[in-house]
Amino acid sequence: MSYVDGYVLPVPKSNIEKYREIATKAGKIWREHGALEYRECVADDVKSGEVTSFPQAVKLKDDETVIFSYIVFESRQHRDEVNAKVMSDPRLNDMMDPKSMPFDGKRMFWGGFSPIVEL
Template sequence: MSYVDGFVLPVPKNNVQAYRRIAQKAGKIWKEHGALEYFECVGDDVKPGKLTSFPQSVKLKPDETVVFSWIVFKSRAHRDRVNKKVMEDPRLADMMNSKSMPFDSKRMVYGGFKTLVEL
């Protein structure tokens, strides 16, 4: 079964195109280093909940939208190898600086997940 890294983050609505450019570049690099799939999705139907929701998880502000992303790997070991190569890739150095990111990285939620069901 595959392994997935998942991310939820707030992006200012006026920065969505800048985020898209960064995501396209990053996705190509992740795939070059072995990721099986790379997805970046912008919120379309993500209403605040009463107890929990995507907007609440990132403390979404009125001028922001939620981005939901995931990267698919063969296994956790494969993920660790790929991510090590990605983090060492000089093409990502500029993007890894939190001051140059088009979103507040402190409010990003992320984690690694073992696949439970794969159809």
């Protein structure tokens, strides 16, 4: 079974193109270091819920949208190896500075997941 890292974050609508640019660069780096898939998805049909939802989870503001991202790896071990290479890749340095990020990283959340169904 594969392994998946998932991310959810708020991005100001005015920064979508800037976010797309850095996500494209980052995705190429992840793929170069071995990730099987790299996807960045912008909310299209995401509503606030009564109890919980993507907008509520990131404390979405009126001028923002939700990004849902995931990266697929061969296994948890493969993910750890790939991420170690990615995090030491100097091409990411300028993208990792919180002051230059086109979103509020404090409202981003992520985690690693072991699939229970793969079709």
